[in-house]
Amino acid sequence: MRFDIVAIGEPMVEFNQTTAGEPGYLQGFGGDTSNMIIAAARSGARAGYLTRLGDDSFGQSFMELWRSEGIDTQAVKIDSSAHTGVYFVHHDASGHHFSYLRAGSAASRMTPDDVPAGLLAASAIVHASGISMAISASACDTVLEAFATARSAGSTVAFDSNLRLKLWPMPRARALIAAAVSLSDLFFPSLEDAAALSGQDDPETIIKWCHALGAKVVFLKLGPKGVIVSDGVRREHISGHQVATLDATGAGDCFCGAALARIAAGDSIWDAARYANAAAALACTGFGAVAPLPRGDQVRTLLSGSRA
Numbered sequence: 001m002r003f004d005i006v007a008i009g010e011p012m013v014e015f016n017q018t019t020a021g022e023p024g025y026l027q028g029f030g031g032d033t034s035n036m037i038i039a040a041a042r043s044g045a046r047a048g049y050l051t052r053l054g055d056d057s058f059g060q061s062f063m064e065l066w067r068s069e070g071i072d073t074q075a076v077k078i079d080s081s082a083h084t085g086v087y088f089v090h091h092d093a094s095g096h097h098f099s100y101l102r103a104g105s106a107a108s109r110m111t112p113d114d115v116p117a118g119l120l121a122a123s124a125i126v127h128a129s130g131i132s133m134a135i136s137a138s139a140c141d142t143v144l145e146a147f148a149t150a151r152s153a154g155s156t157v158a159f160d161s162n163l164r165l166k167l168w169p170m171p172r173a174r175a176l177i178a179a180a181v182s183l184s185d186l187f188f189p190s191l192e193d194a195a196a197l198s199g200q201d202d203p204e205t206i207i208k209w210c211h212a213l214g215a216k217v218v219f220l221k222l223g224p225k226g227v228i229v230s231d232g233v234r235r236e237h238i239s240g241h242q243v244a245t246l247d248a249t250g251a252g253d254c255f256c257g258a259a260l261a262r263i264a265a266g267d268s269i270w271d272a273a274r275y276a277n278a279a280a281a282l283a284c285t286g287f288g289a290v291a292p293l294p295r296g297d298q299v300r301t302l303l304s305g306s307r308a
Helices: 032-042 057-068 117-121 130-134 137-153 170-182 191-198 203-213 251-264 269-283 296-307
Strands: 003-008 012-017 025-030 047-054 072-079 085-092 095-101 123-129 156-160 217-221 227-230 235-238
Touching (some): 003 032, 003 251, 032 047, 032 123, 117 123, 130 170, 191 217, 227 269, 251 269
Parallel strands (some): 123 156
């Protein structure tokens, strides 16, 4: 395989509030699958990305970012008639909140014709998310086409639910997320997403629901409480790490990217989850979705301290 992971989705320029209640923002980068693929690359994965960018300075900055991270951009198209998406992160006592300027973004104009079958066939893992599907009908079709192409080529398919009901209504989200999970080998829902989608609140029942949809392996993300991993026979709860949290933006994306990087490297799903748990904790210790994404040596240092 030429690539360990190829991801599909929408990159977005981020403006993250540095002090709650004050109009000061730190400019960075976001977009769930872009965060994920950068996290994977920083953990050693050979990575590629599939999207559309606007022909603007934000789009150019993303190309420079991905190339600096060693991420292949041959499947990135520049759309001269659309813009690169933007979002703002606001903080208060209840956590972080998002405001988006993404309607009509270049990424939302992806179509199945953008899917490079040869690139996906050359990747061990192909990844997308619920957001990748929710930004437009054509983007949704693009993800499902990519997953079907990847399965036909023998690649592993990974899917993160990332439910955003501001982007699509629940009935459509349920139906199309279920369709994506049925094509997936590895499913990464958060507890909140899975509870909303399944109508259940018990983690054990939720995991059974995930497997019933067709997922072979489930990583049920529990936030600070860690993750429950299930292969349909064995289940293991892996506890989270205590860190000085500044901003949890992108932590779930980091978990997914770190886990996939380690799976591509040959780790078991259990060891990959332990590594990813530590990576996601470290991702909460700085501002922004990308800047605090850790590298492998940082993750291994935290794991070594935890074992000690």
